Amino acid sequence: MSELNDLYQELILDHKRHPRNFRDMPDATRAVDGHNPLCGDQLRLFVRVVDGRVEDVSFIGVGCAISMASASMLTEAVRGQTVGEAQRLFADVHDLLTSDHPHTDPAELGNLGALAGVHEYPMRVKCATLSWHTLDTALTSDDDSVTTE
Amino acid sequence: MNAIVKPTSDADWDVARVRRDFPILDQAVHGHPLAYLDNAATTQKPQSVIDAMDQYYRRDNANVHRGVHALAERATTDFEAARESVRRFINAASTREIVFVRGTTEAINLVASSFGQGLREGDEVILTAMEHHANIVPWQLLRERTGVVLRVLPITPAGELDLEALPGLFSAHTRLIALTHVSNALGTVNPVRQVVATAHERGVPVLLDGAQAMPHMRVDVQALDCDFYAFSGHKLFGPTGIGVLYGRETLLQAMPPYQGGGEMIRTVSFEKTTFAGLPHRFEAGTPDIAGAIGLGRAIEYLEKLDWGAAMAYENRLLEYATDRLRDIPGLRVIGEAQDKVALVSFVMDDVHPHDMGTILDHRGLAVRAGHHCAMPVMTFYQVPATSRASMAFYNTVEEIDRLAAALRHARELLA
Ligand SMILES: Cc1ncc(COP(=O)(O)O)c(C=O)c1O
Numbered sequence: 001m002s003e004l005n006d007l008y009q010e011l012i013l014d015h016k017r018h019p020r021n022f023r024d025m026p027d028a029t030r031a032v033d034g035h036n037p038l039c040g041d042q043l044r045l046f047v048r049v050v051d052g053r054v055e056d057v058s059f060i061g062v063g064c065a066i067s068m069a070s071a072s073m074l075t076e077a078v079r080g081q082t083v084g085e086a087q088r089l090f091a092d093v094h095d096l097l098t099s100d101h102p103h104t105d106p107a108e109l110g111n112l113g114a115l116a117g118v119h120e121y122p123m124r125v126k127c128a129t130l131s132w133h134t135l136d137t138a139l140t141s142d143d144d145s146v147t148t149e
Numbered sequence: 150m151n152a153i154v155k156p157t158s159d160a161d162w163d164v165a166r167v168r169r170d171f172p173i174l175d176q177a178v179h180g181h182p183l184a185y186l187d188n189a190a191t192t193q194k195p196q197s198v199i200d201a202m203d204q205y206y207r208r209d210n211a212n213v214h215r216g217v218h219a220l221a222e223r224a225t226t227d228f229e230a231a232r233e234s235v236r237r238f239i240n241a242a243s244t245r246e247i248v249f250v251r252g253t254t255e256a257i258n259l260v261a262s263s264f265g266q267g268l269r270e271g272d273e274v275i276l277t278a279m280e281h282h283a284n285i286v287p288w289q290l291l292r293e294r295t296g297v298v299l300r301v302l303p304i305t306p307a308g309e310l311d312l313e314a315l316p317g318l319f320s321a322h323t324r325l326i327a328l329t330h331v332s333n334a335l336g337t338v339n340p341v342r343q344v345v346a347t348a349h350e351r352g353v354p355v356l357l358d359g360a361q362a363m364p365h366m367r368v369d370v371q372a373l374d375c376d377f378y379a380f381s382g383h384k385l386f387g388p389t390g391i392g393v394l395y396g397r398e399t400l401l402q403a404m405p406p407y408q409g410g411g412e413m414i415r416t417v418s419f420e421k422t423t424f425a426g427l428p429h430r431f432e433a434g435t436p437d438i439a440g441a442i443g444l445g446r447a448i449e450y451l452e453k454l455d456w457g458a459a460m461a462y463e464n465r466l467l468e469y470a471t472d473r474l475r476d477i478p479g480l481r482v483i484g485e486a487q488d489k490v491a492l493v494s495f496v497m498d499d500v501h502p503h504d505m506g507t508i509l510d511h512r513g514l515a516v517r518a519g520h521h522c523a524m525p526v527m528t529f530y531q532v533p534a535t536s537r538a539s540m541a542f543y544n545t546v547e548e549i550d551r552l553a554a555a556l557r558h559a560r561e562l563l564a
Binding site: 004007013016038041042062063121 | 501502511518520527533534
């Protein structure tokens, strides 16, 4: 089934099998819990922001392939970015996944473009956006948890 | 008189013929024939049910119990005939014991709210560790209102009730035990007659959540000797929006109204209102008339089936599915009770149930992934969620073969 391969691309499966930056972060400046009550996906995202720049980002948790791969890819993409850049990236990823006519070109998002296939699976979009909402909460608010309801 | 029907021989079950009664089953999903294995969530409807509801809206629609014109007469007659069908089907002593509600959830809320008004702080209600949230949360709301104490009968690793612990849970303050007849997350059929006997020896009434039992066996409330029995039309091959609370007449008689409004009154003045008799006292407002008529027709359909053969056939499906699934590397069946309905919950190493659901859907297989509204069961087995294939008498061995093949494929793809 070609469509299923659009969802479970090799890159996504690789991140699911070998999640990057899957670790606790004792010196994090923010740690936020993300929860998807529909399927039980649960993760904790850590960031260390110094002088407006994301010096380190990591996560731990359990979830489906899409949520784990998305979180893993997030950590690679966001590390080293300024808070403003990370927020713009969140907006682009959100647009790519949820909008019927995204203005974002998947090719310009590098590895994250692999998430584009999720758009065809409305029931799975929340799996892919969970870590991104968690990141957004970590960077822009004082809340310690976020759910995708 | 219904008594208890036992499985006979599946040789008498013509599944191809039964499938033709359910038009929805004949369709392709993602290019594959639909294999509907999510019957514990909701069942499909036979053509006769769809026709009955269609006819009602085309020809008979009127409000019930309120008019003298021809349509009101027809609607009322058909609505009350549906109540009689329910009574006959579960062998209740009287239609006064058959209260129409929205579903199992509302039935249990009705009991928690109305019967619950008679409970005081320190009174105790016994539940079990395998309840659906619908038989947990209403009691917690009651606890917040009145300070009742909830005690929970544990389950064993096989997914059976730990009956040895039951006598120890009763005290002089026990007012009710509320438990599921069949578990929606595990498939376990509970020995409810034994539980009823144990409770009645101590003078404690019993509420049974029959949502998952009704579609798989013939239920006789007098033979079970239960005090309340709750079920949903949509899980019994009938429509959504309608369900039933059976209540023993002496208990219902003593209970205060649940909601107030039309239908449930005899006379109203601003000084004093008198209430209607049973069962209308518990049915405030315009009911789901089409739903009740649809449910009545579903019951008529079910009454024509050979239940001994259907049950034997479902047992074969269960056995076949369990054997085929157990053979799959990395797959663990959750819920291995001796006595089960045709339902298999499972988890697979390295494949999250949510991914499983998507992969199976691509092959036309509809299964449920999630916590099945039984989060305490998930906690007990230390899994966030399971996949669940739940069967009905219209499923086939070929569908289970397709399920097994798709599960192997899922593992190859994701592990
Ligand atoms: C055991 C059990 N109880 C209660 C319910 C609630 O039924 P309904 O949603 O139809 O009210 C369900 C349905 O999922 C169930 O399986």
